[in-house]
Amino acid sequence: MSDVVLEAESLAKTYRLGFFRKRVEAARDVSLKVQRGEIFGFLGPNGAGKTTTIKMLMGLIRPTKGHARVLGKPVPDLEAKQHVGFLPESPYFYDYLTPLEFLDFCGALCNLDGPTRRARARELLEQVGLGHAADRPMRKFSKGMLQRAGLAQALIHDPEVVVLDEPMTGLDPLGRKDVRDLMVALRQRGKTIFFSTHILPDVELVCDRVAIVVGGAVRDVGPLAKLLSPRLLGTEVVTRAAGEEAPRVAQLAGDADVSAFIRGALERGETVEAVSPRRESLEDLFVREAGRQGP
Ligand SMILES: Nc1ncnc2c1ncn2[C@@H]1O[C@H](COP(=O)(O)OP(=O)(O)OP(=O)(O)O)[C@@H](O)[C@H]1O
Ligand SMILES: [Mg+2]
Known part of the structure; x- marks a missing residue:
């Protein structure tokens, strides 16, 4: 299998808005390759096109131009999808479920058998720091707790590739450290992590490489040390x-x-x-x- 696990090739997405069909270029020219086993940071200001790019990579919206590939397969590909975990930007949860029930449900969607998914759900809730709230309905969760539940959901089927749209949002400094540690632990197990963020210190601490996207186009890709001017x-x-x-x-x-x-x-x-x-x-x-x- 190829060592490039996520690939965007000149991805563009144009929306048409309103009566006059005004063009909104949510992404214009996004190209990047994420290698197996790296933590890749996707940076850019608000409205730069990060979420749009991630949605195209995940097969949730179709690009206007360009190509997206996951694990070497053109998106969408059901087989490739089974090896990808995804945390969307504003995850929505069914209020009346506990995180344990929610993860059990997600595990069932991924065809995990009962004992495996229950064990996995418990283990993940501990890892994301929700062990104490495993049996509380999620409507009583704080923003940061919901974010942690979303993160656990992305990992339930032990995916090869983990794509996270702003995983640090709403987390306190301890929560952010937990997420960074979790990313590093996943990398140690050979997993690939691609995440968008504006929280720069987190990027400096964990990312092997970054891409900076501005106005719908990638400006810079590379290891941080190379992008930063030594001047x-x-x-x-x-x-x-x-x-x-x-x-x-x-x-x-x-x-x-x-x-x-x-x-x-x-x-x-x-x-x-x-x-x-x-x-x-x-x-x-x-x-x-x-x-x-x-x-
Ligand atoms: N469904 C849509 N219809 C029209 N315009 C859209 C749509 N989705 C996104 N856009 C526009 O595309 C641009 C990029 O949006 P996107 O959500 O990808 O940015 P982002 O980099 O994820 O920003 P943030 O950091 O705020 O999450 C924005 O100008 C946004 O208004
Ligand atoms: Mg976004």
């Missing part, structure tokens, strides 16, 4: 003068003579408390790409 943006120097309460913080430009600045400070009798070079962060890259208009 020195500037240096922050913190000094303290004798008898002064507050430290002095100087922001030097990328090409400034930092040594000369420090010598000057020492000559004035200040102590140097910190010298921090600043290189491009994912946030800088994101703002740079999102701010650049047009293709």
Whole structure:
């Protein structure tokens, strides 16, 4: 089997809205390949076309142009679908079910036998931190708890490929850590994870590669270290003068003579408390790409 598990080839989706059939280009040109065994982050500002792309990959909407392939098969493909787990952007749950009943139902849809799906449901609820609420109806769940239930649902059939549309939404920092740990554990078992997000620190912590989509087109794809410019943006120097309460913080430009600045400070009798070079962060890259208009 090919090592590319998800593939978008020049995907485009145009909607026609209203009486005048005004064109909305939800996606214009999305190309990317997700390799087996990687955690791939799909980043972009609101309205960039992330959910639209994910829906095309999942076979929920048909592309206007381009091709989507899952596990090497053109979408939609029933056999390929059985190996994919999916968490939609705004999952909807039947209020009166407990997560245990809900997961049992999902497991049945995936043809798991009774004992297997019950064991799997219990295990997954523990993994997503809902063990204590396994028997509570989901209408009593908080937003973050519902998100966790959705995540468990995506994993019930132990899929090869896990596609998550904003899995961190609504989660507190502990919940986000749980999800990151879960992703890393899945990768260790050879699974592939593709997820969209705006939460940049999470991306920096877990993603092997990222794609940045802006205005319906992919701007950049690659390992984070490659996308971030290694250029020195500037240096922050913190000094303290004798008898002064507050430290002095100087922001030097990328090409400034930092040594000369420090010598000057020492000559004035200040102590140097910190010298921090600043290189491009994912946030800088994101703002740079999102701010650049047009293709
Ligand atoms: N069914 C639809 N009909 C018309 N326009 C749509 C439809 N779905 C999406 N769009 C438009 O396509 C664009 C991309 O939407 P999409 O939901 O893919 O963005 P996104 O990157 O997932 O954003 P977010 O980060 O807010 O979830 C938006 O301008 C949106 O208004
Ligand atoms: Mg979205």
